[in-house]
Amino acid sequence: xxxxxxxxxxxxxxxxxxxxxxxxxxxxxxxxxxxxxxxxxxxxxxxxxxxxxxxxxxxxxxxxxxxxxxxxxxxxxxxxxxxxxxxxxxxxxxxxxxxxxxxxxxxxxxxxxxxxxxxxxxxxxxxxxxxxxxxxxxxxxxxxxxxxxxxxxxxxxxxxxxxxxxxxxxxxxxxxxxxxxxxxxxxxxxxxxxxxxxxxxxxxxxxxxxxxxxxxxxxxxxxxxxxxxxxxxxxxxxxxxxxxxxxxxxxxxxxxxxxxxxxxxxxxxxxxxxxxxxxxxxxxxxxxxxxxxxxxxxxxxx
Amino acid sequence: xxxxxxxxxxxxxxxxxxxxxxxxxxxxxxxxxxxxxxxxxxxxxxxxxxxxxxxxxxxxxxxxxxxxxxxxxxxxxxxxxxxxxxxxxxxxxxxxxxxxxxxxxxxxxxxxxxxxxxxxxxxxxxxxxxxxxxxxxxxxxxxxxxxxxxxxxxxxxxxxxxxxxxxxxxxxxxxxxxxxxxxxxxxxxxxxxxxxxxxxxxxxxxxxxxxxxxxxxxxxxxxxxxxxxxxxxxxxxxxxxxxxxxxxxxxxxxxxxxxxxxxxxxxxxxxxxxxxxxxxxxxxxxxxxxxxxxxxxx
Numbered sequence: 167x168x169x170x171x172x173x174x175x176x177x178x179x180x181x182x183x184x185x186x187x188x189x190x191x192x193x194x195x196x197x198x199x200x201x202x203x204x205x206x207x208x209x210x211x212x213x214x215x216x217x218x219x220x221x222x223x224x225x226x227x228x229x230x231x232x233x234x235x236x237x238x239x240x241x242x243x244x245x246x247x248x249x250x251x252x253x254x255x256x257x258x259x260x261x262x263x264x265x266x267x268x269x270x271x272x273x274x275x276x277x278x279x280x281x282x283x284x285x286x287x288x289x290x291x292x293x294x295x296x297x298x299x300x301x302x303x304x305x306x307x308x309x310x311x312x313x314x315x316x317x318x319x320x321x322x323x324x325x326x327x328x329x330x331x332x333x334x335x336x337x338x339x340x341x342x343x344x345x346x347x348x349x350x351x352x353x354x355x356x357x358x359x360x361x362x363x364x365x366x367x368x369x370x371x372x373x374x375x376x377x378x379x380x381x382x383x384x385x386x387x388x389x390x391x392x393x394x395x396x397x398x399x400x401x402x403x404x405x406x407x408x409x410x411x412x413x414x415x416x417x418x419x420x421x422x423x424x425x426x427x428x429x430x431x432x433x434x435x436x437x438x439x440x441x442x443x444x445x446x447x448x449x450x451x452x453x454x455x456x457x458x459x460x461x462x463x464x465x466x467x468x
Numbered sequence: 469x470x471x472x473x474x475x476x477x478x479x480x481x482x483x484x485x486x487x488x489x490x491x492x493x494x495x496x497x498x499x500x501x502x503x504x505x506x507x508x509x510x511x512x513x514x515x516x517x518x519x520x521x522x523x524x525x526x527x528x529x530x531x532x533x534x535x536x537x538x539x540x541x542x543x544x545x546x547x548x549x550x551x552x553x554x555x556x557x558x559x560x561x562x563x564x565x566x567x568x569x570x571x572x573x574x575x576x577x578x579x580x581x582x583x584x585x586x587x588x589x590x591x592x593x594x595x596x597x598x599x600x601x602x603x604x605x606x607x608x609x610x611x612x613x614x615x616x617x618x619x620x621x622x623x624x625x626x627x628x629x630x631x632x633x634x635x636x637x638x639x640x641x642x643x644x645x646x647x648x649x650x651x652x653x654x655x656x657x658x659x660x661x662x663x664x665x666x667x668x669x670x671x672x673x674x675x676x677x678x679x680x681x682x683x684x685x686x687x688x689x690x691x692x693x694x695x696x697x698x699x700x701x702x703x704x705x706x707x708x709x710x711x712x713x714x715x716x717x718x719x720x721x722x723x724x725x726x727x728x729x730x731x732x733x734x735x736x737x738x739x740x741x742x743x744x745x746x747x748x749x750x751x752x753x754x755x756x757x758x759x760x761x762x763x764x765x766x
Contacts, residue, residue: 175584179596182581182640189637190603193611193618200613257509260502271506273752275513280744282698282716285737288723289520292733300519300535334512339759346760387605395607398700425613426705434613441610448607
């Protein structure tokens with residue numbers, strides 16, 4: 167690498183830096199700072215210090231929504247790991263075994279990723295319609311009548327239903343990530359294991375899974391961040407009020423509803439306070455992920 | 469015993485290195501199981517898309533009475549309504565415009581910056597690099613509140629340019645993540661040879677770097693394309709009039725209008741979902757490579 171003066175390189179770096187800083191980095195900082203103000207989006211901004219946070223955590227109208235959202239998001243995250251990440255790992259492994267046509271299946275499983283979330287949500291709404299929805303009719307037809315229910319209208323099932331649809335769409339990404347990590351494992355390692363008599367399952371348990379630790383960390387973090395900021399699925403299938411009875415309310419919808427005012431006038435400061443909570447939670451997760459990386463690197467002696 | 473026999477048969481049949489690829493007869497049962505799993509997942513993946521497409525060709529009555537079966541006759545009224553009353557072409561035009569501009573800007577801006585960061589040592593190189601990379605995981609959504617002020621201050625409310633700038637900002641981190649390591653790997657001898665021929669700085673960039681990273685530019689283009697084309701959140705916040713809507717927002721609006729008219733709703737969804745799917749099917753290798761690029765370095 168050459169040493170060059172900073173000024174020579176500035177014109178190369180400046181455009182990217184300018185766009186990135188002005189429309190991504192700085193807005194994030196300033197948006198979080200808005201939590202210290204009361205603002206309805208049009209009028210003046212009134213400095214209230216931590217007033218919004220006090221309101222958020224102590225007024226029951228707000229803190230019930232907040233805790234509801236936290237619980238729901240945690241459930242949401244668990245569902246995604248259950249319905250998306252674990253099946254993705256298994257499917258990736260099966261594809262990795264390289265049966266004939268595996269590539270075709272891999273490409274097929276990725277298709278839903280290319281669709282727009284909001285459209286998948288709409289299709290999901292139509293599919294799960296309790297009266298004439300194809301899914302419910304299909305379940306009835308094959309005799310699984312207990313699966314024929316108003317998924318989106320029942321507070322007990324709505325969140326799971328949405329999580330399953332979300333997993334349906336995005337399972338392609340962890341599949342590809344796991345697959346590429348598996349393909350990076352040196353062949354000799356696996357061949358040696360086979361020569362020593364290991365079955366494919368054994369190879370999976372004792373070689374693939376441990377070596378997949380970093381990728382699994384990435385997948386989990388990405389899922390977490392996506393869950394805690396996402397809102398399109400719920401918006402498409404239940405609207406910004408995240409019914410029924412807030413059963414599907416997650417941080418994304420709570421934030422949007424408060425900051426942009428779906429039923430009341432916008433309360434940007436309070437919305438920003440919610441965003442600060444989201445930011446802190448996500449940062450904690452990222453920090454945990456970094457510790458995890460450090461831990462397994464030590465364990466594997468890297 | 470069986471293991472040794474199959475070892476022997478591969479060695480004789482194929483003198484290349486031992487293939488741990490299990491396609492032998494004794495694995496037939498297990499293979500069948502794997503295919504069953506694949507077929508099940510294939511059904512799961514295809515079913516909603518299948519329903520969406522066949523329903524777009526059925527009349528509303530048929531959708532109610534026969535939701536899972538194929539259409540009796542091809543019914544095109546939904547498509548007609550979508551195009552005639554649905555201002556679909558406008559949404560398409562806007563999405564294409566926004567996405568294209570975003571891709572061009574990101575490619576331009578990120579290759580320049582990646583060249584500087586990848587090729588030259590200077591104070592703050594690492595810091596800048598990490599600053600860019602942080603954007604991959606930072607949730608930009610949270611910044612929308614201030615973005616709203618910025619957009620309004622720039623007079624870009626209800627203007628596609630606002631979307632272009634935001635999506636470009638979103639595309640830069642991933643582009644840097646892919647391009648910088650690539651540029652760092654350019655062999656020094658190549659650079660030395662070029663410099664001996666009098667090439668340096670901009671010339672180096674133009675004649676050596678760009679051709680070498682061209683394939684990855686395709687990957688970057690794809691990774692920028694998907695979020696820009698499919699995003700719903702920022703149009704929802706920044707776009708108000710019909711003429712300025714991109715596809716996701718337009719579809720959401722139409723869906724609201726046609727929610728009772730199921731056939732048209734499905735037609736709208738089908739038309740809107742097809743372009744990225746077709747694009748993906750044509751370039752599936754590049755797509756998958758793009759996502760994999762994210763983990764190869766990880």
